[in-house]
Amino acid sequence: xxxxxxxxxxxxxxxxxxxxxxxxxxxxxxxxxxxxxxxxxxxxxxxxxxxxxxxxxxxxxxxxxxxxxxxxxxxxxxxxxxxxxxxxxxxxxxxxxxxxxxxxxxxxxxxxxxxxxxxxxxxxxxxxxxxxxxxxxxxxxxxxxxxxxxxxxx
Amino acid sequence: xxxxxxxxxxxxxxxxxxxxxxxxxxxxxxxxxxxxxxxxxxxxxxxxxxxxxxxxxxxxxxxxxxxxxxxxxxxxxxxxxxxxxxxxxxxxxxxxxxxxxxxxxxxxxxxxxxxxxxxxxxxxxxxxxxxxxxxxxxxxxxxxxxxxxxxxxxxxxxxxxxxxxxxxxxxxxxxxxxxxxxxxxxxxxxxxxxxxxxxxxxxxxxxxxxxxxxxxxxxxxxxxxxxxxxxxxxxxxxxxxxxxxxxxxxxxxxxxxxxxxxxxxxxxxxxxxxxxxxxxxxxxxxxxxxxxxxxxxxxxxxxxxxxxxxxxxxxxxxxxxxxxxxxxxxxxxx
Numbered sequence: 171x172x173x174x175x176x177x178x179x180x181x182x183x184x185x186x187x188x189x190x191x192x193x194x195x196x197x198x199x200x201x202x203x204x205x206x207x208x209x210x211x212x213x214x215x216x217x218x219x220x221x222x223x224x225x226x227x228x229x230x231x232x233x234x235x236x237x238x239x240x241x242x243x244x245x246x247x248x249x250x251x252x253x254x255x256x257x258x259x260x261x262x263x264x265x266x267x268x269x270x271x272x273x274x275x276x277x278x279x280x281x282x283x284x285x286x287x288x289x290x291x292x293x294x295x296x297x298x299x300x301x302x303x304x305x306x307x308x309x310x311x312x313x314x315x316x317x318x319x320x321x322x323x324x
Numbered sequence: 325x326x327x328x329x330x331x332x333x334x335x336x337x338x339x340x341x342x343x344x345x346x347x348x349x350x351x352x353x354x355x356x357x358x359x360x361x362x363x364x365x366x367x368x369x370x371x372x373x374x375x376x377x378x379x380x381x382x383x384x385x386x387x388x389x390x391x392x393x394x395x396x397x398x399x400x401x402x403x404x405x406x407x408x409x410x411x412x413x414x415x416x417x418x419x420x421x422x423x424x425x426x427x428x429x430x431x432x433x434x435x436x437x438x439x440x441x442x443x444x445x446x447x448x449x450x451x452x453x454x455x456x457x458x459x460x461x462x463x464x465x466x467x468x469x470x471x472x473x474x475x476x477x478x479x480x481x482x483x484x485x486x487x488x489x490x491x492x493x494x495x496x497x498x499x500x501x502x503x504x505x506x507x508x509x510x511x512x513x514x515x516x517x518x519x520x521x522x523x524x525x526x527x528x529x530x531x532x533x534x535x536x537x538x539x540x541x542x543x544x545x546x547x548x549x550x551x552x553x554x555x556x557x558x559x560x561x562x563x564x565x566x567x568x569x570x571x572x573x574x575x576x577x578x579x580x581x582x583x584x585x586x587x588x589x590x591x592x593x594x595x596x597x598x599x600x601x602x603x604x605x606x607x608x609x610x611x612x613x614x615x616x617x618x619x620x621x622x623x624x625x626x627x628x629x630x631x632x633x634x635x636x637x638x639x640x641x642x643x644x645x646x647x648x649x650x651x652x653x654x655x656x657x658x
Contacts, residue, residue, distance in 0.1 A: 171569055172573065173573040173574065174570065174573070177517050180519075181517075181519070184519060184524065184527040187562060187565060188483075188524055188527060189484065191482050191483060196480065244476050244478075245476075249476065249478045250475065250476050250478045250479075251478075253478015253479055253480070254478065254479070254480055254481075256478075266478065269476070269477060270477060272476065273473075273474035273477040274477075276476055277476065280373065294473065
C-alpha cells in the first residue's frame with residue numbers, strides 16, 4: 171500500500187476500507203415489512219368499509235389504528251427493533267412518523283413536560299412536517315393557478 | 325522529568341498505578357471481558373431517574389471503589405482529573421462533587437482516560453503531591469441522546485458505527501509505589517484528515533493514533549516489538565484495520581501485538597455492536613479491568629496505551645464540519 175498524504179487520498183482509502191450496509195438484505199426486509207404494514211392497513215380499511223363507513227372515514231380510522239399501534243410498540247421498546255430490522259419498511263408508512271414523535275417525547279421526558287416533551291417532541295418529525303406542509307402549499311398554489319385559468323390536464 | 329524528541333515526556337520519577345477500578349453496564353457485562361470488571365450493572369438506570377444521573381452515579385461509585393481498593397482515603401489524594409462526553413463534562417462534576425479533592429475537569433473525548441492519567445502522572449512526577457486520581461465515564465443512552473437520536477427511534481446503524489460503552493474507569497497514581505509505572509507520555513496533536521461521517525469515528529481517529537504512535541517510537545527510539553502489547557482506545561474494527569495498514573506504510577509492523585479496546589470489549593457477532601465499542605469508558609474500563617489485571621499478573625510487562633478521541637460536536641457535524649481526532653499515549657511498564 172502507498173503512503174497516504176492528502177485528505178482526499180485518505181477519504182478514498184476509508185471509503186474502500188469501510189464495510190457497506192447490506193443493501194440487498196435491507197431492501198428485501200424493508201419491502202416485505204412495509205408491504206405487510208400496508209396490507210394490515212388495507213384489511214382495516216376493508217373492514218371499516220364493510221361496516222358502512224365511507225372511504226374518507228375508513229382512511230382516518232386506518233391512520234388512527236396504525237399510529238396507535240406504532241406509538242404503543244414504541245413505548246414497549248419494540249418498535250426500534252422492528253425499525254432496525256425493516257428500516258424504511260417501517261419508517262415510511264405512518265407508523266414511522268408516529269415512532270419519530272413518540273420516541274423523542276419519551277427521551278426528553280426527563281427535562282419536564284414543557285421544555286422536554288413539549289419542545290423536543292418534533293425534533294425528528296419536524297422536518298417532515300415543515301417540508302411536507304411546504305410541498306402541499308406549493309402544490310396547492312399550482313393547482314389554484316391552473317384551476318382559476320380553467321386549464322386542466324384531466 | 326524531561327522532554328525527549330518532538331513531543332514525548334520521560335518521567336524519571338515514574339509514578340506508579342496503585343489501583344484501578346471499573347464499573348460497566350449490562351451490555352458490557354455480556355461481553356467477553358465481563359469477569360475483569362469490578363461491578364456489572366443490571367440496567368442502564370441503576371436506580372436513578374435519568375441516564376445523566378445514572379452516569380454520574382457510575383463515575384462516583386467507580387471512584388469510591390478505587391479508593392476502597394487502594395486503601396488511600398480521599399483526604400490523602402492531592403488531585404483528581406476526570407472527564408466524560410456530556411456537555412461541560414457534567415457527569416464528572418456531579419460524580420465527584422462530594423469527593424472533596426481538588427478537581428481538574430478535562431475533555432479529550434474518548435481519550436480522556438489517558439489524558440487524565442498523563443496529567444496526573446506529570447503532576448506527581450513534578451513533586452506536587454503524593455497521590456492523584458483520574459477517572460472517565462460514558463453512558464450509551466446519554467451519549468445517544470446528546471449526539472444521535474432518541475433510543476426508541478426505529479432507525480438502522482451502519483456497519484461502521486460504534487457502540488458507546490456504558491461505564492467508567494478510574495485509577496489512583498502514587499508518587500512512590502511498586503508499579504506498574506507510567507514511564508513515558510506522548511501527548512497527541514489534533515489530527516484532522518477530513519472525515520465527516522459521524523458514523524465512522526474509527527476512520528476519523530485512526531490518523532491521530534498513527535501520528536502519536538509513530539511519534540512515540542521516533543522520540544523514544546523504541547519499536548513495536550519493545551512492547552508486550554499495544555492498545556488503542558476505541559478505533560473499533562474499521563479503525564484498527566486502518567491503523568495497522570497505515571503503520572505498515574510508515575515502516576512499523578504492529579499487527580502481532582496490537583489490539584483495540586473497542587474490539588475487545590464486545591462480541592461483535594453476538595452483541596450486534598457493529599464496528600465495536602467507543603466512549604471514554606471503553607478505554608477506561610478495559611484498561612482498569614482487563615489490561616491492568618494482565619499487568620498485575622505479569623502477563624504483560626510493557627504496555628503502550630493510546631487512547632483515541634473524536635473531537636466532535638453534534639452542532640458542527642450538522643454544519644458539515646469534519647471530525648478532528650486526538651490520541652494520547654502512555655507507556656506503562658512493570
